[in-house]
Amino acid sequence: MLRVLTLSTLFPDVSRPNFGVFVERQTLGLAAHPEVELRLVAPVGLPPWPLATLAHYRPLAALPRREMWKGLDAWRPRFATIPGTRGRFHVAALVRGLTPLLTEIRRDFPFDVIDAEFFFPDGPAAVALGRHFDVPVSIKARGADVHHWGMAPATSGQVVAAGKQAQGMLAVSQAMKADMVALGLPADRIRVHSTGVDLGRFAPRDRAAGKAALGVAGPLVVSLGALIPRKGHDIVLRAVESLPGVSLLIAGEGPERAALEAQIARAGIGDRARLLGGVPHADLPALLAAADMMALASSSEGLANAWVEALACGTPVVITDAGGAREVVTTPAAGRIVPREAAAFAAAIADLLAAPVPRDETRNAAARFTWEANTAALYDHLSELATHFRVFHGIPRHSAA
Template identity: 30%
Template sequence: MTARGTAPRLSIALVSEHASPLAVLGGVDAGGQNVHVARLAGALADRGHRVTVYTRRDAPDTPDQVGLRPGVTVRHIAAGPPGHLPKDELLPFIPEFGRLLTEDWALGPPDVVHSHFWMSGLAALQATRKLDLPLAHTYHALGTVKRRHQKDSDTSPAARIPSETEVGEGCDQVIATCRDEVTELVRMGIPSRKVSVVPCGVDATAFSPHGPVADRGPVRHLLLQLGRLVPRKGAALSISALPRLPDAHLVVAGGPPAAELDQDPEVRRLRALARAAGVTDRVRFTGGVPCEDVPPLLRAADVVLCPADYEPFGIVPLEAMACGTPVVATAVGGQLDTVVDTVSGRLVPPRDPGALARAVGELLADPEHRAACGAAGRRRVLARYGWDTVAAATETVYRGLLAHRPTVPEAV
């Protein structure tokens, strides 16, 4: 069987040591990497390939193998204790993970390996070197950037940055998610010729202008900030901008369950900022939002705010654009690629509440331009960021790696 014409079908191994694609099914523990790996695996399978995702066994009753969907299998690797561990505590078990990958692939090697996150890269590099298999790597986030912004609050292992360099030098190709990441990689000593840019994707069917709309309540203008409640995401900046936007209300969606908001340190900090700014009555925290409730929230908003201090890629702008809602985002990381200033929204400097308020105020004051930005964002997502497009670009990278090797036999 062949995929897309005469090109042979590939056997693809995706390595995602801490972010299982199965977490997407429950939604509770799903993060950006979980979703990315699950959607990429599915889109590659739709192109006719056979995909196996390797992730760490994090529960004692987890089966060795689970079918995620037709063409995609998840294999659980018994590296370390069979229970949940924070990813920053997984490094001691990565050599064992790599050894077990080597044993598995020695029995039936994949045509190409694609690792996700730096520890997956270390394990995959260990196995592919021994077996002479082609390796592509996606970082998802870089330790150098995290250390620069978080400084002493960075909890990553000390070995992260040198290990990321080792993976970049040892793999055959880095698949970066945005142009800003290429710049960071070159600073690390990874030559740009070794880096391809393939963005993250978005499900443009689930995230669409058409569908249920969340209840806005009796507010004139509704602003939405969606995502994890950590300082770098910039919710404090959104609250600081609110006094300059007297007709706007802000919904902050994300974080712990609603019943636990009062105990959350970041929520307490943000509520104190809102009190000091005199906008407590115009800020609402929802807590964590089920996956199915996210598109209705995005459709309900007049503007979605993405004011992060830094953002390796940033999926929320794409989700908002797919729903036809304009975005005001800081000009950092992947947002420099996804949001086109004055076309699909606005880009503003980070940590500048005045600039954020001005950009939002201009959109709120011009409904026609706001609608045009929303429509342009939707068109941009359909043209560039659908998972079928992302999978096709990723496959192109894989085939480039295989072009200088012996002919790949068709998978059976």
């Protein structure tokens, strides 16, 4: 059995059910592998007292330190996040908090490998812990963890150093791998590891019935993602504003909500543009299947799960040339890649509405993104790291450090 310690600060909990749901799904898949035993450590960052007592942080502070989460034995240790330091001290705080916990876990579960599921602060912390416990480390890059933390002055050095010291790395797309190499990370230690999609849940449905359930008549565009500037919801709003009769539903929550509400009001399109707030992941298949297309004007991405989930529902996408976009939109049936401008989005949306593509052709673009393939590739990657590390260091299997 391969014993895996999965470390991820990006993971759902009862207060944030959609937070890193794709990491959760990947972890559940790996845990179900017949040759794997897995323990999950999902650290929770909180500011020092008394800030941690503020209403915003109370749900996180109230989370159990250990629980069974969908069959996973999960620990949720705390680590200090000091406001105004731009993440500079996150890694040191995480290592301090995790060293005694992993020492305790290792008494009964001598893990073979640490699987860090987000590059920062998880990656640098995992490298320090791997060195302490004498086990190999894999770090996965997903998007903002490299595009933001890997370029921010306070943290970029920690990200690059961790990548150079990790025994292996994963990237969600070829484009993500190229960005990592551009930062100076060794290409020969980076493996592209594609996301998955549940093709049973995300599948075409009766579009007319779906629209009726949402209170929409006529063409429908859906946009998914946190309400932050990077996702470009304002651009899609301006595009839809110029398309009479087209409705837009935006699923997500974040600090840009008030600005987007004001934009809708100024444009006078409140009758056909709505913010849905955070939508449970279980409800996304119905939403995406009801749409004529999914539009997302991201300035950066790794490989957005929303792209693949939309395609699996037979819903084409209109997206920017961000991250792995060209690895997903490989045929006209999958949608369009356009400049990050409202006019370009409007033209592409109008084009797809004028000449709809058969939904089965669109769905075919998602066929290779399966969770089964994701699990198999992750198992191969981690087991190879563990085997090579033991052989190179002459370590007997499952010896505790």
